[in-house]
Amino acid sequence: MQEQLENLVSEAKEEIARASEPNDILNLKARYLGKKSLLNSLYTKMKDLSKEERPAFGNQLNQIRKQFEDMLTLRSTQIKEQSWQKSRGDMDASMPGYPLSRGSYHPLSIIRRQIDDVFLSMGFEIAEGNDIEDEFHNFDALNTPPDHPSRNLADTFYVEGGDLLRTQTSTVQIRVMENYKPPIRIISPGRCYRNDKPDPSHSPVFHQVEALVVDKNINMSHLQDTLQNFASIMFGEGVKSRIRPHFFPFTEPSAEMDISCVSCRGTGCRICKHSGWLEMGGAGMVDPAVFNTLGIDSEVYTGFAFGLGIERIAMLKYRIPDMRILFENDLRMLRQFRGEL
């Protein structure tokens, strides 16, 4: 009888494994567990056994029954899952996924957006102005002497009629101060123009962002903080900023702003010419003469301003070796910025 049982189990295993449709499972269930099944008939044979043998045999039959049930349930699930997968065929899952044709922003716009974010979070507004400006807003109002060389045709583009292409976005600062009373807290990003031939570090068309804060009790310590915030947010927490004395006609005191080298973190390398510092732009406290020209009382109000070159920031941040690359619009360059945040 034991032999008969073993045969039954092995036969059931094979048949259940062969089942391929829900119907097969129903048939096999009837065959192995139904009233007319061999297993069921064996239960009736239990009475032929001695009292001592009966419990063990009963247990064995129950175990086999449970085994059959489990096998059938498992196979039934497998058949169900296989039915879900029927569409799959010979799919090679390692083939590449669909490439959404998503483009990217130009690296200068990416930097510009990052700068916008930094200053917006510090409570600045964004002010834009015209590229074609007059001499007053570009030079006179900024304290540039009448015969200053920067006014030459060799340095500045002029359009017919006497207007010029702004050489810095400080023009926007002047226009804002003409039209709004302090407190003022703006950045002015935009295109600027200088009559330079394109080379690795010059471009006749380039981008700047300037910041201007005018209020009561604004002093150089606010400038220090704003520059440090800018440096660490744009280039990373470890990057430090410093200011050192310089001269600009529209600020007094004037400063140049450096950041610790983004490449070597200040230990000295080729990029920072072994000084550990990178020049970022000009800064300073707004010269009282600028305020006076615009009718703002320089005894009551003080302010700071600074200007940064967006190209320089992009070139430092992304290690772009030549400014001209930024204006070639080569897809092989643009594609590299798809993922930049």
Next chain:
Amino acid sequence: MKVALSWLKRHLDLSGISDDLADLLTFAGIEVEGISEMPALGSTVIAAKVVSAEPVPKTDHLNLCKVDIGDADYPAKDENNLIQVICGAPNCHAGMMAILALPGTELKEYQIKKAKIRGIESHGMLCSERELGVSEYHGGIIELSEDIPIGVLADELFDFPDTVYDLEITPNRSDLLGYVGICRDLSAKLSRSLMPRKPVSFNVSDAELKLGLHNEARDLCPRYTARIIKGVKIGASPLWLKLALIKSGIRPINNVVDITNYVMLETGHPLHAFDYDKLSPKDDAQGYPDIVVRNAEDNEEFIALDGKIYHLDGSELVIADGKRISALAGVMGSQYSGISEQTVNIVLESAAFHAGTIRRCSYRHKLSTDSSYRFERDLSASFADRISDRATDLIIELAGGTVCGELYDSYPKQETDLILGVRPQRFELLIGYTLPGDKIRDILENLGFSFIQYGDFVPGPIQDIDQIYCHHAEEMKQGITEFSELEDCQHAHYYRVPAFRKDIVREVDMLEELARLAGYDQVPRRVELQHIMDRHAYRVERKATDWLVDWGSYETLNYSFCDPAQMIQLGYQEEDLDFVRLINPQSSNQSVMRISLIPQLLTNMVYNLNHAERDIKLFEMAKTYHPHKKGHIEKKRLSAIFTGKISDDYWQDGGKKIDFFWMKGCFTGLLSVLGISFSSVDCDAPYLIPGESFSYVSEGHLLGSFGRLRPDVLEAWGVDTGSLKQDVWILDFNLEPIIELCRNTSLVYQDIPRLPSVTRDLSFLLAERYGYAEIQQAILALDPDLINGVEVFDEYRSKQIPEGFRSLSLHVILQDQEKTLTDERVDRLMDSVQKTLASKYDITMR
């Protein structure tokens, strides 16, 4: 502007700070653009006498020299105690004093060794200025004057070691165009006084020689002084003077010209010397020449000292004699009136000119000189006489001669002193910290300002000291009241501005001086931004959600609660689930905080299916909540559910359904654009179908998974899968590791290859058991330098293709950074690609 440390030390005690001088200058606002070190040359570089110099046969320029080095040690001296040296310099001649570098000397660019030149032994090198690192000059070897003792060390003669700083002087600071000015700023920075200058000591003789001085352009020439010195002996300058000029970047010419240049470098004020005997009078009968300061005439011609002819347009200021132009004022002298070896009597000019006129002249004629560079920055007229005295003193000392009569001085309008008040309160207001009154006074006095008194503040310059009377002034003078005690009173310190500081005309200009010299590093940082926000995480979250929106997905928002039973329905085992439970849930199906966003997304989808929507793409970015030993933790997740067509219905496309590869592109694309490298593993989500789902990991972090939803899960949500007839896909990002993995990555631009790439196609049959990724990696690994990319562009199966095989078509992109790829090289490489694939993967080429 180049300045040598050795010269700076003549005006200011720089002991103890030489190493930091560059920083000190930079932080005083004098930017150091370059530093060139002149290291000590050592004991083997000495003054030596060339006793004989014979041309080496069959060479056109080499000389065999016998050189006397006196008592200096050297083993290879000949019987006459001389050393044999070969020299190729054109100016090498017998009897000259030169500098010899003996074998063993390490110079900047050379290592001197005993050598054989054309078979002749040479023991060292006679050196040029460039070889010794004194200047770039290489026109011949250094010739010393004969009074230099043989054997004296070059270091001693040249003041080595030395350092030369290349400074950028901002255009407002005309006072910094000389050594004294630089030292004055440093003295204020260091709080050390300038060394006193040597008083002049020349005597004035009778006016044997005279001239007529006519200043006809008083507006453009506020001051013109001329002095006649008779009987000078033109010759070479002494070594110290030559070296001082050379180190500062000016070539020595002769003693008189060198002195004018030396005094210019010292004081920042250019001078000019004319040959008295070359100057003509207006009227020959006068008997002595005239000097006329006037505007040029239109189309007037000027022959500069370099021989070039300039055509003037009348806007230029010129110095003329009675007949013609002797100099373009402040820019350049003329050829005929310059100092030559024959000159005996000179006129020394020390003047001040209108800066704009000089600037325009220099710009128009593209003539930029050391003189114009200084005059166009507006020099004070006040010191013209004293500067003339200083040069005169040196000329008498070094070139002899006697001063003929008093100084001719046209100074029509005396410059008046400016008196300005500065308020310490204003410093604090503008700069942001308190600078004590004694510190203010210390800085300003070192800068040459003189303190006058305290007083009530008056904006702008004042003329009358009584105007600023203040009742506190007396108390303060007596020390009864300190400045700091007078907070409410707008008190000012009044100072007389030195005449050389033409840039200081307002209080704010003085405040800048104070801020600059007290140090910008003293300016505190007023913290307004604490960097509380995790900007990176914020940006990644935005990028990730933007990404899903770009893929056509809509954002959903669901409650943070969920029904624990739904997690079981997703296929999780009850014992594996751990919830943060609410004490007072509104209902039993909102009894816990959610641990997954999927159940509600499913509900959202079903809701929309029930409203006759068929093409559904939804996502949610939210937190899940998990019990933790320290309370609870919250994790950010981004999950999505997609079903139906890829795009909205459009008449031109066939309404393609979302499939596995579209989902894969959506999931892996985000990781790729964030720059995260990742690999796939079997999916761990019980609600996704194995084989049609993947999980992704990177550096041991589970990044999430995507795949097709089990139909039985759908059914549990009440969807009749029989009638739905479309697949439902799930995408689930674990945001936190994704944020961290790209936190410190920075994008670095990769140069665009200069050379074109070559693309070759490859089509072959491949057994189904091999995956594409495996093939791709195998090809890339063959020559990673050359094979730039492998892209699959076609896959198909058909009856023509044997069972168990598919056809794959690939682009293989080849790129060499150095040279253009030849067909032969490409063929060879493609051949090896085919062979490798054939042997490893049993492919059949098509």
